[in-house]
Amino acid sequence: MIFNLKTELIIKEQLKSNLFKFGVKSKEIADIAKPGQFLEIKVSKGIVPFLKRPISIYNVDKQKEIVEFIFQVKGEGTKTLSETNIGEEIEIMGPLGNGTFEILKDKKVAILGGGIGVFPLYELAKNLKESEVNIYLGFRNKEMVVLENEFKNVSNHLIIATDDGSYGIHGFAIDELKKDLEEKQIDFLYACGPLPMLKAIRELSIEKNIPCQISLEQRMACGLGVCLGCAVKKTKENLEDEFAYSHVCKDGPVFDAREVEI
């Protein structure tokens, strides 16, 4: 079930100069949202920009019926959205996406996140409370590090790495995961972040033969599988014909890492 709702902005927090956390009241979406799903958000009250913008669900509070998302101001759409004030109306469609994160019990899992890709991983980690959760987050520098305490609260082991060493471990988060994999058994991998990070974890999962789900971002318009704008190529194993594609909005955004060519 997908809802298109007009609701009210009830939480607005500026986490960084260009990063906002918004919360809206929606029993409909809070009741059914699954980790990895996203919303299409109308960013302005007028018709420009016309297209809604896809933003991942960061946190769902089913009891309070609140759905939260975090977004970076990138262009016109997210800038306009950031100017919405508490109490103002906001139009959202969701929950969207049929490919969602698998919630495992009694397993040892590792979650790898990078930059603004970390946001959908919080709801995932929160839902994995019956597994051992190891989290590896990478950011460019100290200024970009977000949600450290939030991730600490939903993990058994948390590593923060920065590319320039200005906070946490100096280097790539995936290298810390690789080191830990030499000593500990991990049953399942999850990742969301920049493409090079996703390519690296895809390779690692194949090399170590560990199942892996990745969440992909593609520019998209409708969010419903109608415009077919967010195509990704399927890997050879699943290629039904020469031009087989999956669509991030409808088949994803979460995919088995072996299923897509990235």
Ligand SMILES: Cc1cc2nc3c(=O)[nH]c(=O)nc-3n(C[C@H](O)[C@H](O)[C@H](O)COP(=O)(O)OP(=O)(O)OC[C@H]3O[C@@H](n4cnc5c(N)ncnc54)[C@H](O)[C@@H]3O)c2cc1C
């Ligand atoms: C499934 C999904 C989930 C997402 N979740 C989040 C989230 O939780 N938080 C968040 O901050 N952003 C998220 N995004 C990205 C977000 O949708 C874009 O940043 C936003 O649409 C940009 O809109 P804009 O009008 O501000 O910028 P535009 O003017 O449309 O674009 C500005 C620049 O941003 C880049 N850009 C735009 N869309 C994307 C995209 N989809 N992927 C990569 N780069 C893009 C392009 O380089 C473009 O030049 C998600 C995208 C998808 C597809």
